[in-house]
Amino acid sequence: MEETGKRRLVIALAFVVGLVYFFVCATPLPRELGMEPVWSKKIDVASGELPAMPGYAGKGAGTVHSFRLGSVFGYFDEGGKDIVSATVPFNVAVSDDAYIVYDREPASLTIKAPDGRVAARISEVGYPFFGGGRTFVMHPGQTSVAEIGKDGRAIWSRDFSSIVTAFDARPDLALFGLMDGRLVGIAPDGTVLIDFAPGGSRIEGIYGCAVSPDGLMAAAICGLDKQRLVVLEKRSAAYRVAWHRWLESDFRRPVSMSFTEDGAHLLYESPSGLGIYGTGSRTETSVSSKALSGIGLSSPARGIILAVEGSGPQKNLLCASAGGKRLFSLPFSGEASFASISADAVFLGASSADGSARLLRLDFKEE
Amino acid sequence: MADTRASARIAHRAVLALGMAAVAAALCAFEWPLEGGQPSLYFGSADEGRFATSMTFSSDDGLVKASDDGELAFVFDSGMTSKLPSTIGSYIVVEHPRGMAGVYSGMAPGSSSAYLRSIKKGSILGRVGASGMAKGPSLGFALYDRAAGRWVNPLLLLPPLADKTPPVIRNAVLVKDGKRLPLGETKSLPQGQYSIAVDVTDPLEAPGNPGASAPYYLRLLIDGTKVAELSFDVVTAKDGKFLVGADGPRGFEGCYAEDGRIVLASRFFSRGRTVIQVLARDYAGNERQASWALLVE
Numbered sequence: 001m002e003e004t005g006k007r008r009l010v011i012a013l014a015f016v017v018g019l020v021y022f023f024v025c026a027t028p029l030p031r032e033l034g035m036e037p038v039w040s041k042k043i044d045v046a047s048g049e050l051p052a053m054p055g056y057a058g059k060g061a062g063t064v065h066s067f068r069l070g071s072v073f074g075y076f077d078e079g080g081k082d083i084v085s086a087t088v089p090f091n092v093a094v095s096d097d098a099y100i101v102y103d104r105e106p107a108s109l110t111i112k113a114p115d116g117r118v119a120a121r122i123s124e125v126g127y128p129f130f131g132g133g134r135t136f137v138m139h140p141g142q143t144s145v146a147e148i149g150k151d152g153r154a155i156w157s158r159d160f161s162s163i164v165t166a167f168d169a170r171p172d173l174a175l176f177g178l179m180d181g182r183l184v185g186i187a188p189d190g191t192v193l194i195d196f197a198p199g200g201s202r203i204e205g206i207y208g209c210a211v212s213p214d215g216l217m218a219a220a221i222c223g224l225d226k227q228r229l230v231v232l233e234k235r236s237a238a239y240r241v242a243w244h245r246w247l248e249s250d251f252r253r254p255v256s257m258s259f260t261e262d263g264a265h266l267l268y269e270s271p272s273g274l275g276i277y278g279t280g281s282r283t284e285t286s287v288s289s290k291a292l293s294g295i296g297l298s299s300p301a302r303g304i305i306l307a308v309e310g311s312g313p314q315k316n317l318l319c320a321s322a323g324g325k326r327l328f329s330l331p332f333s334g335e336a337s338f339a340s341i342s343a344d345a346v347f348l349g350a351s352s353a354d355g356s357a358r359l360l361r362l363d364f365k366e367e
Numbered sequence: 368m369a370d371t372r373a374s375a376r377i378a379h380r381a382v383l384a385l386g387m388a389a390v391a392a393a394l395c396a397f398e399w400p401l402e403g404g405q406p407s408l409y410f411g412s413a414d415e416g417r418f419a420t421s422m423t424f425s426s427d428d429g430l431v432k433a434s435d436d437g438e439l440a441f442v443f444d445s446g447m448t449s450k451l452p453s454t455i456g457s458y459i460v461v462e463h464p465r466g467m468a469g470v471y472s473g474m475a476p477g478s479s480s481a482y483l484r485s486i487k488k489g490s491i492l493g494r495v496g497a498s499g500m501a502k503g504p505s506l507g508f509a510l511y512d513r514a515a516g517r518w519v520n521p522l523l524l525l526p527p528l529a530d531k532t533p534p535v536i537r538n539a540v541l542v543k544d545g546k547r548l549p550l551g552e553t554k555s556l557p558q559g560q561y562s563i564a565v566d567v568t569d570p571l572e573a574p575g576n577p578g579a580s581a582p583y584y585l586r587l588l589i590d591g592t593k594v595a596e597l598s599f600d601v602v603t604a605k606d607g608k609f610l611v612g613a614d615g616p617r618g619f620e621g622c623y624a625e626d627g628r629i630v631l632a633s634r635f636f637s638r639g640r641t642v643i644q645v646l647a648r649d650y651a652g653n654e655r656q657a658s659w660a661l662l663v664e
Contacts, residue, residue: 091452105500125415127452127500140415140500142455142472143604158607159417162511162518163460163470165441167451179441179460179468180513192607203440203462204513224440253442253481254449293448 033304033319033327035346035362039080043349043357045072050086050099052116053077059097064114066094067359069351070336073099075114076359078342083359084114095130102128111135111152120152131169132211134188138164145176147188156190166206166254172215177206183220183232185211185239194239198222198230208255212263217279219266221247221255229268231277243282260298260305265322267298267305274307276324285324297341298322302364306346308337317348330362396464397434397524398488400471401426401495401506409569410509410520411599411611413623418602418609420518421455421470421509429495431471431479431506434525437461439483440468445476445498455507456498461486466514467524472507473499517603522583522650533653536645537566540628547626550643550659558663560635563587564628567647587631588644595632597622636663 053075056064063078067085073092074085086101093100098111098119109122122128124146126137135148139157142164146157166177173193176184181204185194197204201223209220216234221227226246233242249255249271257268259279266277273289289309297306304327307318315337317330334350334357341347344363351357404424412419441460443453455472459479463469471479475496486492497504510519522528540547541561548556567585586596598612610616624630631645644658 093452104497105502127454129450129452131450138452138454139417140454141417141420142453142458142499143420144417144609159604159609160607161516161604162468163455163458164451165443179470180511180516203438205441205460207441252439253444254447254451256448 032367033302034365034367035319035328035330036365038345038361038363040358040360041076041080041083043069043072043074043083043085043351043359045085045087045355045357048086050074050101050112050116051084053084053114054082056114059113064096065340065342065347066096066099066114067338067340067347067349068092068094069334069338069349069357072351072357076347078345078347078361080359080361085357091127093128093130093135095133097133098130098135100128109137111148120148120150122148122152124148124154124157129167131167131174132171134169134171134174136169136174147174147186147190155188156186158184158186158190160184166209166220168210168258170211170213170215173211173218175209175211175218175220177209177220177222179205181205181222183209183218183222185218194218194232196232196239198228198241198244200228201226207251207253208257208268210257210259210266210268212259212266212279213261214263217242217259217263217266219257219259219268219277221249221251221257221268224250224252227251229275229277231266231279243277245284256292260322262298265298265305267307273309274305274318274320276305276322278322287318287320287324287326289318293337297339297346299341299343299364306339306341308339313353315350317346396488397510397521397526398432399525400424400432400434400469400492400508401429402432403429404495404506407502407505409599410518410522411602413619413627416619418611418619418622420602420609421472421507422521423473423501423505423507425503425505426495427504429506431474431492431495433461433486433488433490433492434469434508435463435467435488437463437469437486439481439486442479442481442483444479444481453498454500456496456501457493458499458507459483459492461492463510466512467519468511468513470507470509470511472509473497473501473505512601515601515603517601520583520600520650523600528651530649530651531653532569533655534567534569534647534649536647536655536657537568539563539565539643539645539657539659542624550661553661555662555664556636558636558638560633562624562630562633563643564624564626564630565645565647566628567645569649583650584646584648585629585631586646588646589634590642591644594634597629597631636661638663 055077076083090103111119124137126139137146144159146154149155162178162180174186183196202225207221218232228246231243232239268275274287276285291311309316319327336351338349346362349359404426407425408423440462444457457474457476458472461469474493479493539550587594646656648654
C-alpha cells in the first residue's frame with residue numbers, strides 16, 4: 001500500500017515536471033534557412049558609355065544596386081526588370097548612387113548618377129574611390145588623399161606620413177591605414193579623430209582596416225612578426241584600444257575586413273578562413289574556409305554572414321551564422337564574382353572566361 | 368682660451384664629419400634598382416601639385432632589383448581585391464637594413480610575388496611596367512626612414528652619379544603682385560617686397576621630361592649675405608602637409624610658384640644698388656652660380 005502511494009507520487013511529480021518543462025523550458029525547433037532562386041538574367045554589356053538606369057529613383061531610394069564583375073560594371077533593380085552595364089576602359093569607382101569611370105592617367109573625373117546625370121566634376125588629380133557615402137581621390141604618389149564635396153571640390157586634403165595601404169569609411173569616419181603602421185581616422189570636415197600607431201610588432205604596417213556603421217569602432221590588422229588584430233572604441237571624445245589579439249597570420253598584402261551592418265561583429269580574413277569577433281561579447285569564433293575571395297556581407301535581421309570562397313572559376317557562396325556555424329554553401333562558377341545582400345535577398349553575379357555574365361537573385365527561405 | 372675653444376670646435380667638427388662619413392658609407396650599401404633606367408622625375412620635384420616622394424626611372428623594359436638585402440613587408444598588385452585604388456600601380460615594400468623601407472612602384476601587374484620573404488641585394492623583385500599613373504613604362508623608387516618618419520632622397524643613398532655637368536640656372540625672376548620681372552633684363556625697380564624665384568634644371572634630366580627636375584641644393588645671397596637655402600634631402604609630413612628639407616622645411620606652396628619656378632625667399636628691397644646671387648648644386652656635387660645687379664629706386 002505504501003509502495004503504491006510512493007509510485008503514484010513519483011508519477012505525479014514526473015507529470016508536473018513534464019508540464020513545467022513543456023510550458024516554461026521548451027523552445028521551438030529552429031527553422032532551417034535556405035535560399036530559392038527568384039530570377040536569373042544574362043547581362044548584356046553595352047558598347048561605349050553606361051546607359052541610363054531606368055528605375056533609379058534618387059540617392060538612398062535603395063532599390064537600385066551597383067555591381068562590378070571583372071571588367072564589367074553597372075546597375076540592376078531588385079525586381080530584375082532592368083540591368084544596365086558597360087565595359088570598364090581602365091577602372092571605375094562605383095557605388096549604389098554614383099560612378100566615376102576613369103583612365104590610367106585621368107585628365108578629368110566626372111561623377112555620374114546611375115541615371116546618367118552628371119553630378120559633379122572633380123577638381124583634383126588622381127584616382128577616385130567611394131566609402132560610406134563619401135567620395136575621395138587618391139593623389140599621385142599614394143600618400144595624399146582629398147575628400148570631395150557635392151560640388152566636386154576638395155573639402156579637405158591631407159598628406160600622410162607614408163603610403164596608404166588600407167581604407168574603410170562610414171558617414172562619420174574615414175579610416176586610412178599606412179605603411180609605417182599608423183592608423184588615421186578623419187571626420188567629414190577633415191578633423192583628425194584618430195592618429196594611432198598600434199605598434200608592438202617587429203615590422204610595423206597596416207594591412208587591413210574597418211569602421212563600424214555608427215563610426216564608434218575601428219579595427220585593424222597590423223604589423224609583422226607578430227601580426228595582430230586591434231579594435232578601438234570611441235569613449236567620451238577619444239578612440240581607445242578596447243581589445244587586441246596576436247594572430248597566427250603573416251599576411252603581407254591587403255587583408256579584407258569589415259563590420260557587420262548591425263556593428264555586432266567584425267569579420268576578418270584569417271589563414272584558416274573567416275574570423276568573427278563579437279563586439280559586444282568580446283569573444284572570437286571562426287568559420288573554416290580554404291580561400292576567401294570576398295567577405296563582409298551580413299544580414300543582421302537574419303543573423304547570418306555571407307562570404308564568397310574559392311580563387312579559381314569554381315566558387316561557393318558560404319552562409320554562416322554569426323556564431324560561426326556553417327549553415328550551407330551554394331556552389332557556382334565564374335571567373336569574376338559579385339555578391340550583395342538586402343533584407344530579404346542575396347544578389348549573386350558571375351562572369352565566365354568567354355565574357356558572358358549573369359546576375360541572380362536568391363531569396364531567403366525558412367523551412 | 369679662445370684658441371682652446373677654436374681647437375675644441377675643430378676637433379668636434381672633425382669627429383662629426385667622420386661620423387657622417389661612416390654613416391654615409393654604411394648607407395651606400397644601396398644599389399640602383401634598375402639597370403639603364405633614365406631618371407625622369409627627381410625626389411622633391413613638383414608632381415601634380417605635390418612633392419614627389421620617390422624618384423622615377425624611365426625604361427621600356429627591365430627587371431627591378433632589390434637595392435639591398437631585406438624582407439618583403441607589403442605587396443600590392445593591381446589585380447588584388449582592395450577598397451583602395453593605387454596611383455602608384457603595382458608595388459612592393461621591402462624592409463631594408465637600418466630601418467629603411469624601400470618602395471618599388473609602377474611595376475608590371477603580376478610580376479611580383481606575395482610569397483617572397485627573405486630578399487638578397489640584386490634579387491629580382493618584378494618587371495618594369497606602366498601601372499598606376501606612371502607616364503609610360505617606368506619604375507618609382509622611394510626610401511622611407513622609419514625611425515625618423517620621413518622620406519629620404521634616394522640619390523643621397525645610391526651610388527654616386529657619373530655626372531660632371533653642373534646644373535643650369537635658366538632664369539630668375541622677382542615677383543610682385545603677380546608681375547614677373549626677369550633678372551638680367553630688369554636693371555632697376557621700385558623699392559618694395561618681392562619674392563625671388565628661379566628656374567633651375569639639371570642636364571641629367573631625361574629626354575621628354577619638360578623640366579620638373581629639382582637640384583639637390585639652392586642658396587640665395589643678397590649683397591653677399593645668405594638669405595635662404597633649400598635642400599631636397601628629405602620630405603616629412605607635418606599637420607597633414609608635406610615639407611621638404613631637413614633644415615628650414617618648406618611646404619609646397621612656399622617652394623614652388625604656379626609657373627613651376629622654385630621660390631627662394633620673399634624680401635624687402637630698399638633703395639640703392641643690390642646684388643642677387645644664386646648657387647645651385649646637383650646630387651654629384653657640381654655647382655653653378657649666377658648673379659644679377661639691380662638698382663632699387
